[in-house]
Amino acid sequence: MPDKIGGKLFYTDEEAEKLGMVYTAEERARNQAMFDQFDQARAAAGIAPEGTSPGFGGRFSDDLSGTEFEGWTRDPKTGQWLDKDGQPVDEGAAEA
Incomplete structure:
Protein backbone atom coordinates (compact mmCIF):
# COMPACT_ATOMS: atom_id res chain seq x y z
CA MET A 1 0.00 0.00 0.00
CA ALA A 45 26.74 29.66 -19.37
CA GLY A 46 29.53 30.60 -16.96
CA ILE A 47 29.17 32.88 -13.96
CA ALA A 48 26.33 35.41 -13.89
CA PRO A 49 27.30 39.09 -13.95
CA GLU A 50 27.56 40.70 -10.52
CA GLY A 51 24.34 42.35 -9.37
CA THR A 52 22.07 40.08 -11.36
CA SER A 53 19.79 37.48 -9.94
CA PRO A 54 19.56 34.62 -12.42
CA GLY A 55 16.81 32.10 -11.99
CA PHE A 56 14.32 29.96 -13.79
CA GLY A 57 11.90 32.85 -14.15
CA GLY A 58 8.26 33.01 -13.25
CA ARG A 59 7.25 31.86 -9.80
CA PHE A 60 10.65 30.26 -9.12
CA SER A 61 12.69 33.45 -9.23
CA ASP A 62 11.21 35.29 -6.22
CA ASP A 63 10.95 33.45 -2.91
CA LEU A 64 9.13 36.41 -1.35
CA SER A 65 6.31 36.44 -3.92
CA GLY A 66 2.92 35.84 -2.37
CA THR A 67 4.07 36.53 1.19
CA GLU A 68 3.83 39.56 3.45
CA PHE A 69 7.41 40.32 2.32
CA GLU A 70 6.54 40.58 -1.38
CA GLY A 71 8.36 43.48 -2.97
CA TRP A 72 11.03 43.60 -0.29
CA THR A 73 14.62 43.85 -1.47
CA ARG A 74 18.02 43.91 0.19
CA ASP A 75 20.41 46.76 -0.57
CA PRO A 76 23.50 44.97 -1.92
CA LYS A 77 25.85 47.65 -0.56
CA THR A 78 24.58 47.82 3.01
CA GLY A 79 22.63 44.57 3.42
CA GLN A 80 19.68 46.63 4.74
CA TRP A 81 16.20 45.27 3.94
CA LEU A 82 13.87 47.68 2.11
CA ASP A 83 10.09 47.29 1.98
CA LYS A 84 8.05 47.38 -1.23
CA ASP A 85 8.11 51.21 -1.11
CA GLY A 86 11.90 51.31 -0.72
CA GLN A 87 11.79 52.30 2.94
CA PRO A 88 14.30 50.71 5.37
CA VAL A 89 12.85 47.92 7.48
CA ASP A 90 13.58 47.14 11.11
CA GLU A 91 16.01 44.18 11.12
CA GLY A 92 13.79 42.24 13.56
CA ALA A 93 10.89 42.38 11.07
CA ALA A 94 13.06 41.04 8.25
CA GLU A 95 14.09 38.01 10.34
CA ALA A 96 10.53 37.20 11.47
Missing part, protein backbone atom coordinates in the same frame (compact mmCIF):
# COMPACT_ATOMS: atom_id res chain seq x y z
CA PRO A 2 1.47 3.40 -0.95
CA ASP A 3 2.47 5.93 1.69
CA LYS A 4 0.76 9.32 1.58
CA ILE A 5 3.16 12.08 2.60
CA GLY A 6 2.35 15.75 2.16
CA GLY A 7 -0.57 14.93 -0.13
CA LYS A 8 1.62 12.84 -2.46
CA LEU A 9 1.56 9.09 -2.93
CA PHE A 10 4.83 7.16 -2.74
CA TYR A 11 4.96 3.60 -4.06
CA THR A 12 7.59 0.95 -3.54
CA ASP A 13 9.38 -0.25 -6.67
CA GLU A 14 7.29 -3.42 -6.63
CA GLU A 15 3.98 -1.54 -6.33
CA ALA A 16 4.92 0.84 -9.14
CA GLU A 17 5.93 -2.03 -11.40
CA LYS A 18 2.59 -3.82 -10.80
CA LEU A 19 0.74 -0.63 -11.76
CA GLY A 20 2.84 -0.14 -14.91
CA MET A 21 4.43 3.04 -13.57
CA VAL A 22 7.99 2.12 -14.55
CA TYR A 23 10.00 3.96 -17.20
CA THR A 24 11.11 1.97 -20.21
CA ALA A 25 14.77 1.88 -21.18
CA GLU A 26 14.00 4.25 -24.07
CA GLU A 27 12.29 6.75 -21.76
CA ARG A 28 15.20 6.61 -19.33
CA ALA A 29 17.71 7.19 -22.16
CA ARG A 30 15.68 10.12 -23.53
CA ASN A 31 15.37 11.70 -20.07
CA GLN A 32 19.08 11.23 -19.38
CA ALA A 33 19.91 12.89 -22.71
CA MET A 34 17.76 15.89 -21.73
CA PHE A 35 19.50 16.15 -18.34
CA ASP A 36 22.92 15.91 -20.02
CA GLN A 37 21.98 18.65 -22.51
CA PHE A 38 20.78 20.89 -19.68
CA ASP A 39 23.97 20.30 -17.67
CA GLN A 40 26.13 21.15 -20.70
CA ALA A 41 24.20 24.37 -21.33
CA ARG A 42 24.42 25.31 -17.65
CA ALA A 43 28.16 24.68 -17.55
CA ALA A 44 28.70 26.69 -20.75
Whole structure:
Protein backbone atom coordinates (compact mmCIF):
# COMPACT_ATOMS: atom_id res chain seq x y z
CA MET A 1 0.00 0.00 0.00
CA PRO A 2 1.47 3.40 -0.95
CA ASP A 3 2.47 5.93 1.69
CA LYS A 4 0.76 9.32 1.58
CA ILE A 5 3.16 12.08 2.60
CA GLY A 6 2.35 15.75 2.16
CA GLY A 7 -0.57 14.93 -0.13
CA LYS A 8 1.62 12.84 -2.46
CA LEU A 9 1.56 9.09 -2.93
CA PHE A 10 4.83 7.16 -2.74
CA TYR A 11 4.96 3.60 -4.06
CA THR A 12 7.59 0.95 -3.54
CA ASP A 13 9.38 -0.25 -6.67
CA GLU A 14 7.29 -3.42 -6.63
CA GLU A 15 3.98 -1.54 -6.33
CA ALA A 16 4.92 0.84 -9.14
CA GLU A 17 5.93 -2.03 -11.40
CA LYS A 18 2.59 -3.82 -10.80
CA LEU A 19 0.74 -0.63 -11.76
CA GLY A 20 2.84 -0.14 -14.91
CA MET A 21 4.43 3.04 -13.57
CA VAL A 22 7.99 2.12 -14.55
CA TYR A 23 10.00 3.96 -17.20
CA THR A 24 11.11 1.97 -20.21
CA ALA A 25 14.77 1.88 -21.18
CA GLU A 26 14.00 4.25 -24.07
CA GLU A 27 12.29 6.75 -21.76
CA ARG A 28 15.20 6.61 -19.33
CA ALA A 29 17.71 7.19 -22.16
CA ARG A 30 15.68 10.12 -23.53
CA ASN A 31 15.37 11.70 -20.07
CA GLN A 32 19.08 11.23 -19.38
CA ALA A 33 19.91 12.89 -22.71
CA MET A 34 17.76 15.89 -21.73
CA PHE A 35 19.50 16.15 -18.34
CA ASP A 36 22.92 15.91 -20.02
CA GLN A 37 21.98 18.65 -22.51
CA PHE A 38 20.78 20.89 -19.68
CA ASP A 39 23.97 20.30 -17.67
CA GLN A 40 26.13 21.15 -20.70
CA ALA A 41 24.20 24.37 -21.33
CA ARG A 42 24.42 25.31 -17.65
CA ALA A 43 28.16 24.68 -17.55
CA ALA A 44 28.70 26.69 -20.75
CA ALA A 45 26.74 29.66 -19.37
CA GLY A 46 29.53 30.60 -16.96
CA ILE A 47 29.17 32.88 -13.96
CA ALA A 48 26.33 35.41 -13.89
CA PRO A 49 27.30 39.09 -13.95
CA GLU A 50 27.56 40.70 -10.52
CA GLY A 51 24.34 42.35 -9.37
CA THR A 52 22.07 40.08 -11.36
CA SER A 53 19.79 37.48 -9.94
CA PRO A 54 19.56 34.62 -12.42
CA GLY A 55 16.81 32.10 -11.99
CA PHE A 56 14.32 29.96 -13.79
CA GLY A 57 11.90 32.85 -14.15
CA GLY A 58 8.26 33.01 -13.25
CA ARG A 59 7.25 31.86 -9.80
CA PHE A 60 10.65 30.26 -9.12
CA SER A 61 12.69 33.45 -9.23
CA ASP A 62 11.21 35.29 -6.22
CA ASP A 63 10.95 33.45 -2.91
CA LEU A 64 9.13 36.41 -1.35
CA SER A 65 6.31 36.44 -3.92
CA GLY A 66 2.92 35.84 -2.37
CA THR A 67 4.07 36.53 1.19
CA GLU A 68 3.83 39.56 3.45
CA PHE A 69 7.41 40.32 2.32
CA GLU A 70 6.54 40.58 -1.38
CA GLY A 71 8.36 43.48 -2.97
CA TRP A 72 11.03 43.60 -0.29
CA THR A 73 14.62 43.85 -1.47
CA ARG A 74 18.02 43.91 0.19
CA ASP A 75 20.41 46.76 -0.57
CA PRO A 76 23.50 44.97 -1.92
CA LYS A 77 25.85 47.65 -0.56
CA THR A 78 24.58 47.82 3.01
CA GLY A 79 22.63 44.57 3.42
CA GLN A 80 19.68 46.63 4.74
CA TRP A 81 16.20 45.27 3.94
CA LEU A 82 13.87 47.68 2.11
CA ASP A 83 10.09 47.29 1.98
CA LYS A 84 8.05 47.38 -1.23
CA ASP A 85 8.11 51.21 -1.11
CA GLY A 86 11.90 51.31 -0.72
CA GLN A 87 11.79 52.30 2.94
CA PRO A 88 14.30 50.71 5.37
CA VAL A 89 12.85 47.92 7.48
CA ASP A 90 13.58 47.14 11.11
CA GLU A 91 16.01 44.18 11.12
CA GLY A 92 13.79 42.24 13.56
CA ALA A 93 10.89 42.38 11.07
CA ALA A 94 13.06 41.04 8.25
CA GLU A 95 14.09 38.01 10.34
CA ALA A 96 10.53 37.20 11.47
